[in-house]
Amino acid sequence: MEKCYMCDRQATSREHVPPKCLFPEGKDMDGENHRSNLITVPSCDLHNTAKSRDDEFLMVSLAGIIGNNSIGYRHKFGKVNKAIRRSANKLLLATFKGKQRFYVVEVGPNKFVDVIWGTPDSERLKVCFEHIVHGLHFHHFGHTFKGRIKLHFAYLWSDNKNATSFRDLIKAKLDVELAGRDKFGENQGVFYYQITDRDQFDLYMFRLCFYGGINVHAAMIPEHADVQKDLAWMLVEGGIKTIFNVGDKKFEFN
Structure with missing residues (x-):
């Protein structure tokens, strides 16, 4: 039996690396599907299903950052915003530590976007990215x-x-x-x-x-x-x- 990519426990499922929720589906991208041939690795329950909330946290933390390409922005204004609204903004606020500042930025003639400035939850981000790096290492090197x-x-x-x-x-x-x-x-x-x-x-x-x-x-x-x-x-x-x-x-x- 396969062992988990993170530990010596027996694998019970496969985990997407990076999390699947970061990759937009065709239905949210006018038919553009960005979920083809995603990387998966064997995982135990502790290192897969138990961290589903961290996956959603990471999606909200990354998709709306200024400097992203159009895929990131479209994902932010589609699936990510839907998830934020379902949580009554709790998902968005959870990405920051302490107070946030809100701005409205003009990105074109009569086009504005809301921008939040604050200190990210770097410790939680660290946990998310450590899992991703461990998964990529297992996928790339086989151990x-x-x-x-x-x-x-x-x-x-x-x-x-x-x-x-x-x-x-x-x-x-x-x-x-x-x-x-x-x-x-x-x-x-x-x-x-x-x-x-x-x-x-x-x-x-x-x-x-x-x-x-x-x-x-x-x-x-x-x-x-x-x-x-x-x-x-x-x-x-x-x-x-x-x-x-x-x-x-x-x-x-x-």
Whole structure:
């Protein structure tokens, strides 16, 4: 019998990775079907049916973000808004921590959209994306990942200078390392992923891309990896001005 993609329990079903609800159906997209050949992995009950609310949370969190492609926006104003209305806005408010601010933005002549600005529930997002990365790893390599995953949400804005520099640095490094590499996924307007080569410490990264503009980076640290402390990052953590170079780009910290 198959084992679960996340643990050593026996699999009882198959789980979609990423969740199926992120992929619009033809009936909601004027006949465009984005649910063909979705990735599935074997799952136990704990890691599939028990997290259905997290799947819906992730759908609401991602579909309406400014910068998405037209598929994301159409999904937001179709199925996602229906789900939000059914929950009396509870689904939408659950995506944020603390207070939110509401704006009306003009996107064209006499065309306006409502925009909500707030702090996302990053801990819950972390759980959602960890499940996705574990699933993709199982699908791609054929075995469960054992180790730590460090996530970076490249699409989130921060007013911290170091956080912004780190976001831009990681993006620049991945742009170089993944240039010309395969993009995996049958419905790439909704989702695709890429994987870097392993470095000398057996570390590697996944880049996940949703709706053409939402990037999530996952650093894979296998349990057997002997990770050395990097002097440059020790300087950054110590508050010392440090500059990293990627090609002709410079990224300053502190």
